[in-house]
Amino acid sequence: MQKTERTRILGTANMYRVLVKKDLAPQIKLVKVYAPDIAEKAQPGQFVIIRKDEKGERIPLTLADWEKEKGTITLIFQEVGVSTRKLGTLEVGQTILNVVGPLGNPSDIKHHGTLAIACGGFAIAAAYPIAKAFKHSGNKVISILGARTENLLILENEMRDVSDELYISTDDGSKGYKGFVRDLLKALIEKGQSFDIVYAIGPPIMMKTVCEVTRPYGIKTIVSLNPIMVDGMGMCGACRVSVGGETKFACVDGPEFDGHMVDFDVLIKRLRIYFPEERKADELYQKLGKSRHGQA
């Protein structure tokens, strides 16, 4: 009890209450959280850092949506480890201990002409506000969505609403084109569709391969990087990425960079640094479950 008292005096007990919770696909969840100051400032391409509870990690999540009037932000995440699994246990009415943001530089939303939004997996959530903003600023938006399989495809309707054209690929062919986002993009380019700019948002390997598709055509390609972060505000340097041979910090210099300059191999390797520890912790969490960690 003393702990609660102390937290209250320090004012660290901010109330980020979950107002809506939805399962979008197996292991992909949506929470709408009351965070009016963040909703007020949020812009496409920005992210927040959350810490679910006193023992929690600080993890970055891209803003999937926000409503200024209602003071809410929407977060979409895939349960891949302890932190996201714990987040997935939150029910409506419960709170997240810390949410800070919006962080990172917003996307440079302006009139380009025609652009492709190539996105895949749960990162379609991160692409949605960007697609929406480009659509509203008068661009022709061609969206290409990818998923491993049909039931993992999220936000199809939402993306359709903010796109002039929309294509879908699944790895197994259960929906749309059988193959990858990059194949669809390549086919469009070869058919003669011109793009003034391409946004690639998804798993690092997907962004890398999209960049390989656009490079020979000289189409400017922006990627949104998702390295490991701790503070997320320019202190720790965990999120350093190599861009054009220079070390950049995704949290304050990014998260968006010119994809043709990014060393994706470094990004991918740095994302794997804690795999063994993450696996160990996850196994422990699955085994001992919520009893040990306690529910918020």
Next chain:
Amino acid sequence: MGKPKEKMKHSVPMPKQKPKVRIHNFNEVALGYTEEQAVAEAERCIQCPEPQCIRGCPVELDIPAFVKLIKERKFDEAIRKVKEKNSLPAICGRVCPQEEQCQKFCTLGKKWEPIAIGKLERFVADSELQKGMQLLPLSTPTGKKVAIIGAGPAGLTAAADLAKLGHEVVIFEALHAPGGVLMYGIPEFRLPKRIVEAEVAYISKLGAKMRTDALIGRSFTIDDLFKKGFNAVFIASGAGLPRFLRIPGENLGGIYSANEFLIRVNLMKAYQFPKFDTPIKVGKRVTVIGSGNTAMDAARAALRLGADEVWVVYRRSRKEMPAREEEIENAEEEGIKFKFLTTPVRFIGDEQDWIKGMECIAMKLGEPDESGRGRPTPIKGSEFIMDVDTVVIAIGRTPNPIIQRTTKGLETTKWGTVIINEQTGQTSLERVYAGGDIATGEATVISAMGAGKRAAKSIHEYLMKREKQDIHKNT
């Protein structure tokens, strides 16, 4: 008369955890004075008619007065005397470089060991914490609002002083816990987090409100703060981005900035993984590059996290090390090894792109450079390879750029620090003040506190002057 003189020569040593024991835990190393030890040390003070020690204190603590009160066993009065000037005494007593400040000027120190002022300060602060804090009387509200950016040493000090003067103070802290470097940077074994929490709680009780998870420049801009009705802003956002060496292989797995390493350990409690969710990876052969207090902290933390061998690699020699002598000695006692006059030139990875080796080159010191220390230059052909599996780079930090980028008209130096009037702390903007690492570049906790004090004083003068002008206008 032989005996009393002997007593005058040496200061009373503070008991410490034995090195062999402490390298296996994160508990505090220095255990603190008992009452008897504190009184015995205070009795050494000769109460100079013109005390020199005060000259060395950035917050102008009345040192002879509080030491005399300890000698008289008036501990409550002693802490009250300390808190007239210093709102974070349990912290300062532990981490201030007293040997470079107050103790350097101690008259006794000319012939013998100076009075252990820091240890005495810690003693009175700890005894008060143990008994429960007493409150100082508050002054009447002025109706003025001040926003403080950053709950580190500079911000907390300014907040305490301004709250005592009756201003409404809100501290905006970007991280989830107040304390700044005291919380994320300095390890538990040197500064227990319950001490930081207790002294932060004291500042809250003085009336300062804390708002965590608020990154100024993103969550709110400085303009937003004025729109919210604040009359003045103090930027105390601290040091930011870690410096790297800019040599090949720096992005390999197993290479940390000291900031990342220490944030994981201190703020996120990675040393308790998986009880806490944040992991840290420390191998068997750890190398820390650098030579300041941060490097010592990282090296000693690595040892406690299970490293077999920890090396500190520094391009100059021991006597140029900027770390406190006390911390270097603690590190040596614990078995940290030093490789002086050496600098890395390249990191070598294994098949998994994990660090496995570090190519170094020997250095020699030439003519003094602008820092007054010999300029290190590499000795050709002296390259050699060290086997390492973890590297922590502790060579300093550059200012965080977010506030500068989002505040129109805020002038900065080419290094990115905010330009201030050193006397007043005022920036290029009228109602905006700055102090601590964001203005000076990296420095000590106490110098940041000094900056917080100076800024609080000029903010107060500014607000009260404005008040007078407003009254004149209205009459």
